Amino acid sequence: AADGDPTTAFAAETAGAAVGLDLGEHGAVRPAAVRLLPRSTSTADLSSLVGARIEGCSAGPDTGCATLTSVEWTPTRDWQTLPVDTAHAYRWVRLVGAAKAKPVLAELEVLAAPQDVHVMVRAPRDLSQGHRSVVEVEVTNTTGRALPRVEVRLTARHTRDNTGLTHAISARHITVPPHQRRTVRFTVTPDEAAHAGPYRLAATADFAVGEGSRRVRGSALAALPLRDLTEAYDNIGITQDGNPQRGDIDGAQSSLSAEGLAAAGVERGRTVSADGFAFVLPSPDATDRDNAVADGQCVPLTGHAARVGLLVTGTYGTSAGITGKVTLAYADGTTATSEVTVPDWGAATGSAAVIAADAGRVNGSGRAQSTRPAQLYAVHVDADPAKRLVSVTLPAASGPLGAKAPLIHVFALATDDRQRTS
Known part of the structure; x- marks a missing residue:
């Protein structure tokens, strides 16, 4: 991966594999940036690097490692320079593929921070x-x-x-x-x-x-910091049947049908009632972004409540669903963490999660519309009604969109204050 010849490449045979550099016994440096070059312009080669992380290792090629930076987007067929923020020096620097990706890489370089x-x-x-x-x-x-x-x-x-x-x-x-x-x-x-x-x-x-x-x-x-959930919106999950091009809830340019949801009684900009919560489905705006891919965002949430609800769906989930941790923070400085399990948007009925709506149709960019389950779910975590809420932290992501990683999409938040106390 560091022979200076872009016509040769490392191609992993297993998902999550790593390739790296040994800078030598006396060659440890403080990295200022890492440069990488994909093997080719093929979609498979470029997408194989999405979600990869760059690690610096101090005790061995795969021990004492710390994440320095990551590849958040699909790269182009050119050198990618990733800035690194660290005060530590490392002998070993490696690229580790995403959990479900087999990374393919032509070149990997480390740019050392100046010493003088x-x-x-x-x-x-x-x-x-x-x-x-x-x-x-x-x-x-x-x-x-x-x-x-x-x-x-x-x-x-x-x-x-x-x-x-x-x-x-x-x-x-x-x-x-x-x-x-x-x-x-x-x-x-x-x-x-x-x-x-x-x-x-x-x-x-x-x-x-x-x-x-x-x-x-x-x-x-x-x-x-976020001021509300809408500021975390970074994904388009719902599109009109006649204009599906911008939708991409799954990294494969698919989306839920807005007309299908409306036929099920759910319209954007209006209230969705499910599991005792009144969620407000976001209105379409200039960008049409309508959900946040959960990745540890901290969203302000005020008031007293017995439960906090999330209007969600999952992509690339297993038959058991996607499990993530939700943390509630209270005004007295305490926190409480609970798990939620979100089914895949196309999961068969019978899941423990409450189905808030089923569009019944999936739009594809440049592809024919398909008839299949396309569901939104209501899940919740218990809260302490005696304490005042200040924020909710969404589950961490298992990888970026496009890497076929199981992801939770959050469309709305709501509280159930039926047991509210003063």
């Missing part, structure tokens, strides 16, 4: 819209010469849709003496229009070296 001048970014874990947060960029100079007029810049981009967190952030200029470090503090105020989710705060330090120039980079991750 480096940049470290420190940022709060959570950012809030309209509130100012301080982000520190530390430039360390281990050389014996001063670095005059170092230009330090900071950008903040969403890791999934590349949108900005705020307007342009002004550059700063500093001088870093030999064998010293200097810290630049940036004030970051997220715009009201900023998308919730993870952001990469990337810093660059540019300085002159002889007749030329040099740039050193560093970054850190932070998140803009």
Whole structure:
């Protein structure tokens, strides 16, 4: 995987297999980024890398490993550069395929962080819209010469849709003496229009070296908290029969029929009653996104309730369904975690979950509509009615969309406050 010849490749024979680099007994480096090159443009080769994670291992080729970054989207047939945020050095760096994928890879490279001048970014874990947060960029100079007029810049981009967190952030200029470090503090105020989710705060330090120039980079991750579930919507699961192209609930461009759901008494933008809950199915908007692929999102939820309900469906679920953990957080600082089991959207009837609606039809992009179960379910977790809720954390994902990983899609949340106490 590192022979410098893109015409040769590693092709795994088993799902979840790994391929990596041994940098040598004295070759451990602090990775700044990892570069990978798919074998070809074939759909199978490119999709085989979706969900793969890059690990750094300190005790052996497959021991003492920590996840450095991951491949979240289907790559193109070109070099992919994945930034890495770590303060640790590793001798072994490897790519591990998703649970159900057999990775195929032509080349794997590690870009080492500079040893003489480096940049470290420190940022709060959570950012809030309209509130100012301080982000520190530390430039360390281990050389014996001063670095005059170092230009330090900071950008903040969403890791999934590349949108900005705020307007342009002004550059700063500093001088870093030999064998010293200097810290630049940036004030970051997220715009009201900023998308919730993870952001990469990337810093660059540019300085002159002889007749030329040099740039050193560093970054850190932070998140803009959700204000409600709709801000977590990242998937289109329901489409009109005459316009199914944008639907993709399963990574194969399939979706539930909106007309089929309406015939079953469920229309977008209206209340869906199931299992004692009154869910509001989201209205179609400019993007038509109508569900969140559950992956540990923390969604604000207030009030007292005996139960918290989720309007959901599953994709690529087994006959036993997809099990995930839901965590409720209360105002007194306590939390409670419970399991939910969500059937596949095409599961046979008889499941323990309550069927909220069955569209009975599946739309396909460029394919004929098929008649089959296409179900939404109501599941719930018990809550303590004596405590005030502040948030609900959705189950973690087993992989990204498109990797045929079992995933839970959340369309709506609701509370059952029939046992509410003051």
